[in-house]
Amino acid sequence: MVHPLRDKAAVSGIGETAYTRGTTKSGLALQLEASLKALDDAGIDPRDVDGVIPYFPGGAIAEDFIANLGLKDLTLSAFIPMGGATCVAAIQMAAMAVTTGVCKHVLISVGRTGYSGSRVSTRLQQFPVFAQAAEFELPIGMFAPAQLYAQGARRHMELYGTTARQFAEVAVVTRQHAILNGNVVMNKPLTVEDHHASRMISDPFRLFDCSLESDGGAAVIISATDRAKDLRKPLVTIAGVAEGHPDSPASIAQRPDILEFGLVKSAPRAYAMAGVGPKDIDVAEIYDCFTFTVIRQLEILGFCKAGEGGPFVMDGRIGLGGELPINTHGGLLSQGHVVGLNHVIELTRQLRGEAGRAQVKQAETGLVTGYGDMGDGSIAILRRAA
C-alpha cells in the first residue's frame, strides 16, 4: 500500500539570509527576513500562512509571526525540541498538517545568532534534553556536543580503523562546495594539511571537524502538493519523511550502542514511504555538525556497510561529479549553522535545477537528514515532480 503521505506535500518556498559571523539583527528578525524571502519565492501572501513551526529555542514564538506578518487565522503552532533533528522533523509535522487540511501553508523557520549571541555552552543549557548531561557529565568537564560525540568517533576509529584523513576529506570537500555557493561564512580553500594542523578541540575532533558558530536565518514553506503545483516555482514533493529517537535518548553514555542514532529507526521508514532505496538517491544533504557524524550517517543510510563510512568518503565519491555528491552548499561545516534548514533549502534548489555552479546533473531524487539532541535523527526524501 502506498503511504498516504507520499508526495502529497511539497516544499513550495525557500528563503535564507546572508550567513555571517557578526550581525546586529535579532534571532527573530533573522527568522522573519528569511520567512519573507521564502514566501516571496513561493508567491504566497504572508497573511495566508496558517501554520508556524519556529525553531526552539530561537528567539521567536508563533505569536511573533502573527504580529509581524499579519497572519489572519493561525491553525497550528508547535515547537519541535530535537536539536539538529528539529528542522527535518518539522517537515513531517507540516506534511501531516497540509495533507489533512489542518493547514494550507506551514512556515518552518530558524534564526540563530550563534556567533554574535550566546555561544554553544550557554545555549545548550536551554535544551531540556541536556539536563542529564548537565547533572552527570558537565561536572566532569564534558558537556559540549564536540565532547559528547567525540567518544563515539573514537570508538568508531578503534573498531573499524576510521582515520583523521577520512574526517579531513569530509571537511575539504564540503569547503569546495561552499566556495561554489558564495553565501557562506568560510570562503577560502581548505587542505588536508590545514585540517590536520588545526587545533584539537576534543580528540579526535579538531577545529575543522566541527561545524560553525554563525549568524543567519532560514525558512521553508510546506504546502499540499495540489496547491504547490500552481505556485511560482518547480514542484518538489516530499516523497518520504520520518523522525527517530534512539534508545536512552538523553544519555549517550547509557545507550546500548553509542553509535546508534535515531536515524537507524527513521531511515527505513522514510525509504519505505518514498518507495526508494539508497541507489535511487542522486544528491544527499547530510547533517554535518561534525565530519564524523556525516561518515556514520552514510553507513546508517545504507550507502555503505557499518564501519565502511571512512573509506566511502574518499576518492571523490562525495564531491560534485562523484557517485554521491553531499552537502553541495557547504553545510554546517562551511556555509553556516542554521540547524540544517540550509540543507533542506539546498536540496530543494538541486531538485529545481537552481543550484548554480554546484548543480548536480539530472538530480531527480535526494535526501536530507537532521541529527541532534544526543542523537535524534530525522530524514526527508524529496523529488522533482515528473
Add this chain to the structure above:
Amino acid sequence: MSQATAPAAPPAPERPLPTPTRESQPYWDGLREGRFLLQHCSSCGKVRHYPRPVCSHCFSMESEFKEAPLGGSLHAWTVCHHPFNFFFKASAPYIVALVDMDAGVRVNAQLHGIPEAELKIGRRVKLGFEPVNKEVTLPVFVAE
C-alpha cells in the same frame, strides 16, 4: 608607596556541580560517603542508570540503591583540549573515559594516571572517589 593598585583579579571560575534530583540524590549521597550505589528495581531486580522513576522493563516504580563493584573496562574516551567551561581551562587537556562497569551500567568520568597512548577498548580501570567540597564527591577512573 605607590598609590597604584593592581586591578582586582577576576574571581576564579567555579566548578560546575551536579544538581541532584529526587531520583538521583541517593547516588550522590553514596559517592560522598565513598560508596558506588546504583539504582535497582525492587520488583525485577534490573539495574538502571542514570536514576529515574520507572523501571522500563517491568514498569515498577519501587527501587533501591545497592553498593556496586568498582571495576570496569574502557568503552570509549575523548581527550578534552578546548575547555568549553572556564573552570576546566587550567586542567586541560584531560581524558574523559566512558566505562562499561562490571555492575552493568556505564559511567563517564575523568581518567587519571593512565597516559593517552595506553588507552584501548577493553582496558581495565577502577572507579575512585574525588571529593570536590563537603557536599559533592565525583567519580574518577584510575588504573585497576
